[in-house]
Amino acid sequence: MLLKVNNISVVYSDVIQILKGVSLNVEKGKIVSLLGSNGSGKTSTLKAISGLLKPENGKVTDGEIIFQERGIHNQSPEAITRMGIIQVLEGRQPFKYLTIEENLRVGTAARRDRSCRQDLEMVYHYFPALVARRRSKAGYCSGGELQMLVIGRALMAKPELLLLDEPSLGLAPLIVKEIFGIIKKINEEQGATIVLVEQNANMALQIAHYGYVMENGKIVMEGQAEELVENPDIKEFYLGVGAAGGARAYRDVKSYRRRKRWF
Amino acid sequence: MDFFVQLLVNGLSVGFLYGISAMGFVMIFKSSSVLNFAHGELLAIGAYIFLVLATEAHLPIYGAFILTMLACFSLGFIVEKLFLRPLIGEPLIFVIMLTVGLAAMFKGLILLIWGGNLHTFPDFLPEWLTLTWGGATVQPVYTLALVAGVTFLALFGLFFKFSSQGIYMRSVADNQRAALSLGVNVKNVFALSWAIAALVAGLSGIILGIINGVNVHDLSAIGLKVFPVVILGGLDSIGGAIVGGLIIGLLETLTGGYISPSLRDVVPYIVLVVILMLKPYGLFGQVEIERV
Ligand SMILES: Nc1ncnc2c1ncn2[C@@H]1O[C@H](COP(=O)(O)OP(=O)(O)O)[C@@H](O)[C@H]1O
Ligand SMILES: [Mg+2]
Numbered sequence: 001m002l003l004k005v006n007n008i009s010v011v012y013s014d015v016i017q018i019l020k021g022v023s024l025n026v027e028k029g030k031i032v033s034l035l036g037s038n039g040s041g042k043t044s045t046l047k048a049i050s051g052l053l054k055p056e057n058g059k060v061t062d063g064e065i066i067f068q069e070r071g072i073h074n075q076s077p078e079a080i081t082r083m084g085i086i087q088v089l090e091g092r093q094p095f096k097y098l099t100i101e102e103n104l105r106v107g108t109a110a111r112r113d114r115s116c117r118q119d120l121e122m123v124y125h126y127f128p129a130l131v132a133r134r135r136s137k138a139g140y141c142s143g144g145e146l147q148m149l150v151i152g153r154a155l156m157a158k159p160e161l162l163l164l165d166e167p168s169l170g171l172a173p174l175i176v177k178e179i180f181g182i183i184k185k186i187n188e189e190q191g192a193t194i195v196l197v198e199q200n201a202n203m204a205l206q207i208a209h210y211g212y213v214m215e216n217g218k219i220v221m222e223g224q225a226e227e228l229v230e231n232p233d234i235k236e237f238y239l240g241v242g243a244a245g246g247a248r249a250y251r252d253v254k255s256y257r258r259r260k261r262w263f
Numbered sequence: 264m265d266f267f268v269q270l271l272v273n274g275l276s277v278g279f280l281y282g283i284s285a286m287g288f289v290m291i292f293k294s295s296s297v298l299n300f301a302h303g304e305l306l307a308i309g310a311y312i313f314l315v316l317a318t319e320a321h322l323p324i325y326g327a328f329i330l331t332m333l334a335c336f337s338l339g340f341i342v343e344k345l346f347l348r349p350l351i352g353e354p355l356i357f358v359i360m361l362t363v364g365l366a367a368m369f370k371g372l373i374l375l376i377w378g379g380n381l382h383t384f385p386d387f388l389p390e391w392l393t394l395t396w397g398g399a400t401v402q403p404v405y406t407l408a409l410v411a412g413v414t415f416l417a418l419f420g421l422f423f424k425f426s427s428q429g430i431y432m433r434s435v436a437d438n439q440r441a442a443l444s445l446g447v448n449v450k451n452v453f454a455l456s457w458a459i460a461a462l463v464a465g466l467s468g469i470i471l472g473i474i475n476g477v478n479v480h481d482l483s484a485i486g487l488k489v490f491p492v493v494i495l496g497g498l499d500s501i502g503g504a505i506v507g508g509l510i511i512g513l514l515e516t517l518t519g520g521y522i523s524p525s526l527r528d529v530v531p532y533i534v535l536v537v538i539l540m541l542k543p544y545g546l547f548g549q550v551e552i553e554r555v
Binding site for chain 2: 050052055077078081082086087088089093094095096097098102103105106107108109110114150153154157
């Protein structure tokens, strides 16, 4: 296993417990999807892995995170990025006043070697839409271009593990499709290992190998992507397909099904 | 007319110095949101270090200058590591109060070591730096200010545009969380911005010290003009700092020349009040890009 998250608890500001014993495994070369509704703790899980909890006054208080046989919980983001874990933040966070190419250059910050010509070519190869805009400021790009930019920027770090936080958020379906296709291609051609956090379960399960479902700071379900797609609960509540078997008693319905859903 | 040209050139040269030193102030603000109230003292420290190296250690002028720049740069670095670093993550008001404390401490140290008297540099500037244009004569020190101002501006322009460190500094100013997520060493960027700020403050301190003489009260008061300059230029704009500096420099010299020398030092603050009432974000504040 490239990454093992063992039963971690995460607490913000010393009192607010958000994650309550989350465990997940990520095998090298695979896309693992982490699904769940808003506020279920997906972003906090990623931040626990990447070390970005720290600047938000959050902490892993229990359990451990093992990356390449080393415990990395509660280490600084500087240290963790240098081990090869890069998180692409939710909501597309470009450097607005830097050009596309300067944005990509910042992606090499965690690397020892800074010769980035080849990697720039690689990023432009996967995201040809960026080429024409390489000299314009990122703040003037469209949402789709920005999502490509921030993923490309993370690739510049040559990460061992890429954490993507809701890349489909707020994008048109066609663009989501294009971007997910590229993520799949990067996984297949570069052997990139990816943790894909999504609310859009449908898209995520199409490209993921394995999936976890989170609710209320806990993992409530996991399985191979193709199994999850067939799972009636997932079908009904995450994919927007009505359950075929008619109504079941409310008490049978697991707690995670009762919450308000997105579609 | 000659008088006007002379005032114009003098105003622009002094303005460049104000602008360059304000640039350091803006860099600290942009990377860490800290307003540095010890800016004037950094200016004074530069002038005093140069004074010691040039007049007491009798180093050749160029050597003294380069050593002073190195010393200022290191001082900025050390001040950040020693005093600012432990407060990262604390409410900003604490950090800003800390810089007020640092200002008092630096001033006290300078008074302790050099006293409050006016010191002057020996006249070391070569005559060929004197510019004449019709009946107007530009004193060597103003030529020096112009040359130094333009040179440093160009150097920093190149640094921010092309060097990795320069781009990292801009990335932290732009979006600190994103920079952190990519492994940019944000603490180093803070330290570097203090180091550069102390360096440019020291540079203007030296030249303003040649113009006005070296005295801690005067120099730190000049350093405070950074506030009108950055309010005019926009707190978050490096280009604005330069333009703001030029405008304040010009206004001062023209007021001193045509109206009354005693009004000179008041003008920047009148401008400050007027600007704040009319355009609180400064004339050249960064235009927020909203299309995201
Ligand atoms: N810095 C923080 N301090 C306190 N609570 C937080 C913080 N960040 C997130 N939370 C809370 O943690 C819960 C989970 O948030 P998050 O991990 O962002 O979930 P998701 O990404 O699944 O939407 C939410 O209820 C949110 O309000
Ligand atoms: Mg989230």
